[in-house]
Amino acid sequence: MDYWKTKVLPKIKKVLDKTGPKKAAAAEACKIFDDSKEEYGKEFEDKKNELQPKVVEIYEASSAEIKALIKEPKASGLKKYSSAVQKFLDELNKIEFPGSKPVCEATSKFGPALVSGPVFFVFEKVSTFIVTEEKAVEPPPEASSAAASKEATSAKDKEIVEKKEEVVAEAEAEIEKSTEPATAEAAPASTEAPKVEEPVVAAAEPPKP
Template sequence: MGYWKSKVLPKIKKVFEKNSTKKAAAAEATKSFDESKEEYNKAFEEKKTELQTKVVEIYEASSTEIKSLVKEPKEAGLKKNSTEVQKFLEELVKIDFPGSKAASEASSKFGPALASGSVFFVFEKVSTFIVTEEKDVEAPPGVETKTEEETSSVVKEREIVVEEEKKKEKKEEEKPQVIETSDEKKVEEKPAETSAKGEEKPAEEAAAVVEQAEPPKP
């Protein structure tokens, strides 16, 4: 029990005191950063055009974890990827990104999780460039609409062509039938004419015979 009080307990107290001191210092650094946010915002707007290309290059060269954190900042992600976060901040310091220097210093002293306020501020500014880039890469909605319209018009044209072909086929099928019926009528009419002529001839011959048979009148 004496050993516990004299040796172990003091060490535990020191750890807690150190942590509390560290948290207090981190909170103070965050407060100082918050007071300078207006200045950082102003500098960011002034240098926005100049920074865009450089920021995108740094972002593209970063790990997948950093890209995810920039898009969706989470404290758990800062703890897991503290080394990557620090490297990313240092790269931003090199291009004089507004707020990156203070955020990088706080992160290296207290860890990204305790300096999350300043780190997330910088990440938020970086994300504005990334979202813009992704939107530019995506095809505009008008292009998709045009493609759909073109596709539908092509389909309609094909349908019209198919319908016309079907109509032609039907007409071709109907033509032989019409010819056949007209031929049949001609065939039927010919025997009728022949029989009529045949009936006329015997009648004429009979009349001639009767005339010859009758004796001449005195």
């Protein structure tokens, strides 16, 4: 018990004394940022076309962890990859991405995990460029499978039609083959003119005296 009071409790108190004011300051920074969200949103819409190629370039150069966080924001990820998050926000600040400057300042002081709201706001805006870019490059799986299915169906239908045509052609050939001899034999009988027997000429009568 004495060890708990003399060794453990002082350490816990020391940590709480440090984190307590830090959390309060971080909460205040988040509140100030929230009050300016509308302004950052408008600025983002105005600069959208200008920002897109720059943001996509920064995103492509980022680590897989950052890309995953942008697509699926998680508070645990901010804490786990805090240095990578800070680096990504610094890059956004260099291109004057709306809201990135106050977020950079807050994360450098308190860490990304304590100001997750502002960080996720910036990530959400970034993700709009990434989703658009991926849609333009990669067609949706549903569309691809539908197109493949349509092509397969079309090929199958074509094959069926070709087989039907082959069967019909073979049947017609068989019919022609079976009817040719009968026609050939019947032709002479039908076209040959009947023979007419010449009448027997009577013997000439002898001249009268």
